[in-house]
Amino acid sequence: MSTYTISEKVRNFAIYTRLVTLLLQIVSNLIIPDHQADAFVSPQDPEVKSTWGDEIVQFLLGGLVRWDAQYFLHIAQYGYTHENTLAFFPLFPLAVRYLAHVISIPLQFVCSHHSILLISAVLLNFYLFIKTAAVFHRLSLVVLKSEILAYRAALLFCINPASIFFTAPYSEGLFAFLTFSALLTNERRSTSVAALPFGLASAGRSNGLVNIGFILYRKLLDCSNYYYKIRNATTESGQLSLLIVVILTFNYTLIPLFIGCFLVVLPFVIFQTWCYFTYCHKDGTSSTLAPHLEMYVRANFLHSPVMGEAEWCDNTPPIAYSYVQDKYWEVGLLRYYEIRQVPNFMLALPVVMIVICHAALYMVDNPQVCWGLGIPQPVGDKPSSRRKQALTWPEEGINSWRVFVYTAHSLCLCAFCVLCIHVQAPSSPAFIHRPSLSVRGRRPWRLALPLPLSLRHSRPRPHLQGSVAAGLVPITWAREASRASRSDVNKGRSVFPTSTMTTSCATHDSIPVFPFKPGDERLQFLARREIGSEYIARCPVVPRARFGLWQRSPRRRHFLAVNVA
Numbered sequence: 001m002s003t004y005t006i007s008e009k010v011r012n013f014a015i016y017t018r019l020v021t022l023l024l025q026i027v028s029n030l031i032i033p034d035h036q037a038d039a040f041v042s043p044q045d046p047e048v049k050s051t052w053g054d055e056i057v058q059f060l061l062g063g064l065v066r067w068d069a070q071y072f073l074h075i076a077q078y079g080y081t082h083e084n085t086l087a088f089f090p091l092f093p094l095a096v097r098y099l100a101h102v103i104s105i106p107l108q109f110v111c112s113h114h115s116i117l118l119i120s121a122v123l124l125n126f127y128l129f130i131k132t133a134a135v136f137h138r139l140s141l142v143v144l145k146s147e148i149l150a151y152r153a154a155l156l157f158c159i160n161p162a163s164i165f166f167t168a169p170y171s172e173g174l175f176a177f178l179t180f181s182a183l184l185t186n187e188r189r190s191t192s193v194a195a196l197p198f199g200l201a202s203a204g205r206s207n208g209l210v211n212i213g214f215i216l217y218r219k220l221l222d223c224s225n226y227y228y229k230i231r232n233a234t235t236e237s238g239q240l241s242l243l244i245v246v247i248l249t250f251n252y253t254l255i256p257l258f259i260g261c262f263l264v265v266l267p268f269v270i271f272q273t274w275c276y277f278t279y280c281h282k283d284g285t286s287s288t289l290a291p292h293l294e295m296y297v298r299a300n301f302l303h304s305p306v307m308g309e310a311e312w313c314d315n316t317p318p319i320a321y322s323y324v325q326d327k328y329w330e331v332g333l334l335r336y337y338e339i340r341q342v343p344n345f346m347l348a349l350p351v352v353m354i355v356i357c358h359a360a361l362y363m364v365d366n367p368q369v370c371w372g373l374g375i376p377q378p379v380g381d382k383p384s385s386r387r388k389q390a391l392t393w394p395e396e397g398i399n400s401w402r403v404f405v406y407t408a409h410s411l412c413l414c415a416f417c418v419l420c421i422h423v424q425a426p427s428s429p430a431f432i433h434r435p436s437l438s439v440r441g442r443r444p445w446r447l448a449l450p451l452p453l454s455l456r457h458s459r460p461r462p463h464l465q466g467s468v469a470a471g472l473v474p475i476t477w478a479r480e481a482s483r484a485s486r487s488d489v490n491k492g493r494s495v496f497p498t499s500t501m502t503t504s505c506a507t508h509d510s511i512p513v514f515p516f517k518p519g520d521e522r523l524q525f526l527a528r529r530e531i532g533s534e535y536i537a538r539c540p541v542v543p544r545a546r547f548g549l550w551q552r553s554p555r556r557r558h559f560l561a562v563n564v565a
Contacts, residue, residue: 006147007134010154014133017158018126021167022060029063039067040084042074043296044114053110061118064168069121072096072169076117081293082302083310084328086275086320091204091267092171096121121169128173129166133158135180142187143403145396161351175205183214187402191218195260203267206321210413215260217374217405223253224375275320278305280313331421344422352414359411365399374404 004012065073068088075085075093100113100120107116136157140150166173182197195215202208289297289304297304303311312323325331336344363370376393393401 006151007137010133010137010151010158011130013155014130014158017163018129018167021164025063025164025167026060037067040070040074042070042077042114043292045290045292048112048114051110051112053107054112054115057111057115057118061122064122064164065118066168069169072171073114073117073121076100076121077114078290078293080275080278080305081289082297082304083279083320084302084324086279087324087329089171089202089204089206089267089271091200092174095124095174096169099124118169122167125167125169125173128177132166132173132177132180135177135184139180139184139187142184143406144398144400149397171204175201175208178204179208179211182211186214186218189218189222191215191222191260192256194218195263198260199263199265199267202264203271206268207413209264209268210409212261212264213409214405215257215264219253219257219260220373220375224377226253228377272319272321276313276318279303279310279320280318281305282309329422333420336422348418352418355410355414359407362399362403362407366394366401366404369393369401369404374401374408376401 071085071088072093073096074081075088075090076096080086096117097120100116103120103123104113104116107119111119133154137150137154140153141147144150144153162172166176178197178201182194182201185197186194198208198211198215201211288294288306294304294306296302310320312318312320315323330336395401
């Protein structure tokens with residue numbers, strides 16, 4: 001019987017979700033009537049006749065061409081023909097156009113160019129989603145240091161509420177792939193290399209500029225590590241002076257920082273510069289539009305490059321993107337707060353609450369990490385320094401200090417979306433990957449981490465009645481552990497009766513719990529002493545299990561829960 005690795009399971013699950021999404025799209029498009037919205041629809045050339053191939057493509061993929069998909073396909077087919085198309089960045093339309101040139105070789109005889117572009121966009125997003133799920137799984141594994149949580153995060157990403165946008169002709173799939181790839185490279189301490197995919201992401205979507213915060217955070221980490229490293233260095237004349245240390249630190253970090261930030265901002269600057277030279281000629285451009293496009297532009301009172309200088313050309317600075325967002329999409333502080341937008345607020349509420357609740361719980365559980373901006377102080381040479389740092393900065397799981405930057409990023413992005421742009425934007429894939437990465441493995445009621453799916457029992461066992469859940473530590477034992485004094489644990493004394501200990505997972509009827517702090521070096525010693533090395537070797541260990549019973553207690557305790565296989 002063949003076995004699959006976790007990476008292969010993630011890849012296969014991503015493929016299945018795309019196929020199911022396409023099937024649901026076909027069924028929904030057949031049985032649900034289209035909403036008659038006052039939205040942009042790309043005008044088609046009336047001289048191009050529809051073929052049987054176009055009808056098949058429309059039947060299979062027609063439900064995906066809605067809202068912003070119309071803009072992306074229009075730009076891929078005709079370019080930036082009028083002003084409001086400037087709100088969409090060029091990387092995804094260009095990728096779709098060049099891919100269409102390839103697949104049009106066999107399809108040009110049965111399909112129109114518009115249908116070929118639609119097929120190209122769906123195929124591109126289908127492939128990108130599979131690669132994105134794999135990259136996201138590796139990123140979660142690097143950040144969380146837990147295969148279980150990384151696997152669950154990847155599954156949640158594949159079935160997120162806005163999953164349809166990863167299949168439709170939207171730029172979210174390309175943006176997510178580039179962003180996750182850059183974050184993975186950035187976590188492996190290659191900031192200069194990560195700046196390239198970060199820059200490409202900003203060429204796909206405007207919110208790629210926000211990713212510059214990850215480069216700043218990584219360079220702060222490098223700066224801190226390098227500073228303490230050379231601060232403790234000695235030469236023949238003794239330790240280096242503080243001034244030399246500061247100069248060397250800035251020389252080591254500032255130059256890569258400027259290069260990384262420049263590469264992230266450069267695509268945005270290039271696109272806005274192109275917009276200025278295209279739309280800010282007083283006499284208009286020499287190129288002309290196709291007759292059906294020119295008729296559409298004049299009928300809808302839009303501005304095209306052939307009409308002369310645009311209104312935003314006299315702004316300081318003359319940025320087309322901000323003007324178009326303000327004029328055509330009414331983006332601004334509290335401008336979306338209207339009675340008729342209540343359904344959209346309700347649509348965004350679950351994701352917004354997940355982000356806010358996770359951020360609040362993370363700050364409560366890790367106040368020192370938050371006050372330190374998630375930048376740990378390098379460990380000293382003394383053992384006492386290592387123990388103090390280990391107790392302060394969790395290294396694994398949802399409370400890891402590496403999660404801080406993702407928590408802060410998602411919270412700031414959530415606040416900006418709720419206050420300044422269309423509130424349903426937090427439900428889009430460009431935003432939803434943040435809570436997927438930061439909330440993975442967490443339970444809203446803050447219980448202990450459950451067993452992996454392959455290790456959990458199919459039903460609660462009788463002796464665990466009264467416990468938090470099947471596979472979790474009983475609350476009654478947790479109370480007994482909370483009453484045990486810390487001095488008894490430090491002295492190696494048992495906090496449970498000897499009768500509760502066992503050396504076999506199969507005959508196990510009790511789950512011992514030990515109070516401890518994350519990273520305590522005495523943890524494994526105490527566990528082996530109380531349970532036995534055979535038990536530790538055969539049974540999975542879930543560190544830092546938490547119980548909601550003490551969440552309101554001013555004195556929090558951590559517990560080691562040994563689950564049963």
